[in-house]
Amino acid sequence: MVNVTVSWIGALVGLALAIILILRKLNPVYSLLLGTIVGAIIGGANLVQTVNIVVAGTQSVMGTVVRVLAAGVLAGVMMESGAANTIAKTIVNKLGEGLAIFSLALSTMIITAVGVFIPVAVLIVAPIALEVGSRMKISKLALLVALSGGGKAGNIISPNPNTIAAARGFHLQLSSVMVADFVPALFGLAMAVLLATVLKNHGDIASMADVEANQDTGATPDPDNLPSFRSAIVAPLVAVILLLINPIGSILHIAVLQKFQVDAMYILPLAGVLGMFAMHQGRQILAYTKSGMDRMTDVVLILIGAGAIGGLITASTLPAMIVHLIKISGISGTFLAPIAGILMAAATASTSTGVILATGSFGKAILAFGTAPLAAAVMVHTGATVIDHLPQGNYFHVTANAMNMDLKARMKSVPYETAVGLTMTIVGTLMYGFLL
Numbered sequence: 001m002v003n004v005t006v007s008w009i010g011a012l013v014g015l016a017l018a019i020i021l022i023l024r025k026l027n028p029v030y031s032l033l034l035g036t037i038v039g040a041i042i043g044g045a046n047l048v049q050t051v052n053i054v055v056a057g058t059q060s061v062m063g064t065v066v067r068v069l070a071a072g073v074l075a076g077v078m079m080e081s082g083a084a085n086t087i088a089k090t091i092v093n094k095l096g097e098g099l100a101i102f103s104l105a106l107s108t109m110i111i112t113a114v115g116v117f118i119p120v121a122v123l124i125v126a127p128i129a130l131e132v133g134s135r136m137k138i139s140k141l142a143l144l145v146a147l148s149g150g151g152k153a154g155n156i157i158s159p160n161p162n163t164i165a166a167a168r169g170f171h172l173q174l175s176s177v178m179v180a181d182f183v184p185a186l187f188g189l190a191m192a193v194l195l196a197t198v199l200k201n202h203g204d205i206a207s208m209a210d211v212e213a214n215q216d217t218g219a220t221p222d223p224d225n226l227p228s229f230r231s232a233i234v235a236p237l238v239a240v241i242l243l244l245i246n247p248i249g250s251i252l253h254i255a256v257l258q259k260f261q262v263d264a265m266y267i268l269p270l271a272g273v274l275g276m277f278a279m280h281q282g283r284q285i286l287a288y289t290k291s292g293m294d295r296m297t298d299v300v301l302i303l304i305g306a307g308a309i310g311g312l313i314t315a316s317t318l319p320a321m322i323v324h325l326i327k328i329s330g331i332s333g334t335f336l337a338p339i340a341g342i343l344m345a346a347a348t349a350s351t352s353t354g355v356i357l358a359t360g361s362f363g364k365a366i367l368a369f370g371t372a373p374l375a376a377a378v379m380v381h382t383g384a385t386v387i388d389h390l391p392q393g394n395y396f397h398v399t400a401n402a403m404n405m406d407l408k409a410r411m412k413s414v415p416y417e418t419a420v421g422l423t424m425t426i427v428g429t430l431m432y433g434f435l436l
Contacts, residue, residue: 004053004315006043011316014039015361018309019347023392028353032305036312043316057311061303061360064168068161068296068303070265074115074239074272075160076292079124081281082225083232084111088125090229092132100136101196104129104143105150109189112154114236115268117295118351119398121154122147126402133206140210141203142196144403144413149192149420152385155351156181156188156424159239159268161299162352166381169359170373174264175243180378181424183431188385188424195416203412210404227279235275242267302353310360319365326369333369334433336362337376338425341383349393354384375432382428385421389414 018035022028036057040050078084088107095103104125111121129143155162157178167177226232242262249257272292276282313319326333340362345354358380366376389395391411400410 004045004049006040006045006053006312006316008043008316008318008321010039010041010043010045011313011318012039013042014312015309022348025392028348029301029305032302032309036308039309039312040315043312045315053311053315054308055311057308057314057360058304059307060311060314061168061307061356064161064165064356065300065303067164067168067174067263067265067268068299069293071115071159071161071164071268072292072296073269073289074235074275074292075117075295076288076290077235077272077276077281078111078114078116079120079295080288080291081227081232081276081279081284083227083235083275083279084114084116084121084124086226086229086232087111087114087236088128089226092128097132097136100132100138101142101146101200102193104132105146105153105189105192105196108147108150109154109185112151112160113158113185115159115239117160118148118151118155119395121151122399123402126399127211130206130211130403134208134211137205138200139203140206140403140405140409141413141416142199142201143206144399144405144410145199145416145420146192146196147403148389148399148413148417149195150189152417152420153185153188153192153424156381156385157185159243159264160352161296161303162355162381162384164264165303165352165355165359166377169355169363169380170367170377172373172377173246173261175247176374177377177381178243179247180374180432181381181428184378184382184424184428187427188420191423192420195419199416204409213404227281231275231279234278235271238274239268239271242271299352302350303356306353306356306360309357310363313361314364319362319368322362322365323368332433333366334371334375334379334429336369337366337371337379337433338383338429340366341380342386342425345384346387346390349388349390349396351384351388354388355381358384371433375436378428378432379425382421382425386425387418387421389417 014035017038018032021031040053091107092103108121108125112118125147133143167174245257245260340358344357348354
């Protein structure tokens with residue numbers, strides 16, 4: 001239990017130092033921990049109190065850590081089995097080339113929505129997009145906007161670490177946040193398709209050389225070993241159905257369904273294992289779960305670092321100071337939630353880290369304005385998608401390689417990706433901050 005109050009100046013210095021160090025390419029975990037220590041000492045804490053602040057902050061994110069690790073089972077199954085590839089190919093083939101841009105954006109949205117990380121989702125759909133684009137003479141800029149925009153839309157309705165962090169940051173059920181983000185996600189998808197359609201003749205046109213370059217990276221799995229669509233859809237379908245039972249019961253006032261309060265910690269691994277058996281991949285359970293755990297390790301470490309900096313800010317007078325400044329400025333306190341999400345994700349170039357920092361650092365200040373927890377979660381979460389694709393993050397470079405684009409060409413898509421995230425943020429803020 002932390003029994004010291006740190007100066008708001010120390011908290012600001014610690015947060016600023018952590019962000020600067022991240023931008024300077026120091027490991028994000030060490031950046032966050034170092035920022036916490038320096039900020040606590042500058043803010044007036046002694047060495048023992050500083051340790052207590054770090055420990056209390058990291059303990060506060062353990063619930064999120066457990067759920068993120070559980071989500072790794074589903075993510076590992078979907079990625080390693082080829083199930084995500086099968087789903088993407090099926091969607092594009094069924095909708096046909098006449099709806100190519102829509103089908104590509106929708107594919108990435110769905111792949112991300114079922115628990116695959118957004119960079120991996122883009123990697124999965126990119127070979128299909130380049131092949132379709134080379135046949136239909138669509139620019140790589142348009143294809144990337146469709147994939148990235150669709151991925152952003154899927155990312156806010158998925159059982160991914162960012163959604164888990166948004167839910168746990170405001171003590172909500174994961175399914176509640178996923179359902180609440182659905183309408184903003186649809187608007188994001190629509191904006192991505194609209195922008196990509198407008199841009200389809202702008203920039204370099206996709207060619208077979210781009211397809212071959214993508215294959216050389218090993219991004220395309222062996223098509224002969226992909227599971228059938230029926231078996232591939234089992235894992236995400238089970239996860240979605242089980243996660244939605246309680247929210248549907250609450251909406252329809254069905255007591256039996258309302259009593260079904262099974263946490264995502266149980267649901268996501270169960271869905272992954274059932275999907276594995278449906279694809280006759282039961283023997284791969286060790287390999288798939290290991291892969292999922294490996295993919296979640298970096299996220300968990302960042303969670304711990306973000307928990308520490310969140311503990312510093314919680315123990316400081318900064319939240320009270322922010323509330324005071326917003327009140328005397330006359331600005332609606334509702335805007336603190338999306339602004340916090342936008343700024344933290346922009347600083348770290350990561351949706352997950354942005355959400356973690358925004359909820360941990362400014363969660364109490366946001367709720368102090370009377371903002372409902374669900375509204376706060378939606379606004380922070382959608383806000384974190386606005387500028388999370390900047391060059392200091394790995395998403396920028398992973399997607400550039402996937403589309404065979406150089407730095408200059410990749411930068412051209414940044415404003416359009418921002419427009420997609422901003423659309424979702426505006427819709428989320430209007431819906432939950434002012435209308436509902």
